Amino acid sequence: MIEQFLTSYFVKNGEHLEVPPKYISDTIKQYTVAKQTARTYRNVSFLKVGQLTKTKPSQELINYKFTKNAKRKLTEDFSTIQSWIKEGWIIEEIVFAQDGRTAKAIHYRIGPSLKYYFDAQNEQQTQRLENYVLQLQKSADIQPIKELLQAVQQLNEFVAMPIEKLAHTTKLTPHWSIEKRLRFLHFSIGFFQLANEGVLFDFKEIGATLFDKIGGSKAFDRDQKEFIEELERVFSVQTIDCGLISLGKITPVFFTGELMGHLAIIDKVLFMH
Structure with missing residues (x-):
């Protein structure tokens, strides 16, 4: 597996990976990438690699x-770098000049263990997204009133899209992640769902409708402005015409003139009587 990985990631057209490798230690091997023509033969690079490790890399390594x-270029000490090479997280690549002997550059690149970890993470993320889509498909079972028929049909088309297609469709804001x-x-x-009931509703009722738990009403607070604008653009509707009458924000009310009475605080809301 390691030699296949090196060939895929480090060997270019016209080059080859020399085997067997040279053992630097019991756990670190050095492979040579060479280039041979009818008239010349030269070393392109040395690759120092360890063994495949199926654990979780350190956060310091992920941060790179x-x-x-x-x-x-790594800032860790020598022993840490050697342990990362030993465990297959990274590969030390020594690139030679045209003479095949003089080191031109030394740097570190992704190793087989780190590639394995990222692949596993991507598979898990894909599975989570697919499960999320299944959840959305069940929730999107709306029998729309005539005024919302076209919008709901378009919504169902989005929900039915494969993850890959949904991630790249130009019908939604381009810079948004799939999540x-x-x-x-x-x-x-x-x-x-709320608009289809023909009732007036508050922004926070949208989250509360979908998430039957404490804090569910705040589920979309951070994206409020963006989501409302995108919904109106994508589905060609006006949210106020669909029943959205409040954005769920506290709105100050100002009075002029003389007031008499006393102040009372009820459930963290200030009232004047």
């Missing part, structure tokens, strides 16, 4: 945000 082609797109669709389901 390794990707397939990322080349990093935010799904959260927006969840918000839209709650909105149209």
Whole structure:
């Protein structure tokens, strides 16, 4: 597996990975990437790699945000770097100049263990998103009134999209992550459920309708303005015409003139009598 990984990530066209490797220690091997033509043969790079580890990497390692082609300089001490190489988290790449002998650059790149960890994380995330979509599909079972028929049909089309297609559709705000797109669709389901009842409702009722738990009414507070604007744009509706009469914010009321009475605090709300 390690040699296949090295070939996929480090060996370019016209190059090859020399096997067997040279053992630097009991757990660290050094592979040579070489390039051979009809007239020349030279070393392209040395790759120092350890063994595959199926555990969780340290947060310090994750913070370097390794990707397939990322080349990093590390600030850790020598023993830490060697342990990361030993466990297959990173690979030390020594790149040679055209003479095949002089080291031109030394840096660190993603190792097989870190690639395995990221793949596992991505699989878990994909499964979570797919489960979320199934939940949305069940919640989106709305029998719309005539005025909302087109909007609800469009909502169902979004919910029925495969994750990959939903992540790239240009019908939704382009810079949103797939997680935010799904959260927006969840918000839209709650909105149209209330709008379909033909009643006046408050913004916080949308979250409360979908999440039967303490704090559910605040589920969409941080995205309030964006989600309302996106809903009106995508589904060509006016939220106020659909029954949304309040954004759930405390609105100060100012008085002029003389007032007499006393103050009372009831459930953290200030009243004047």
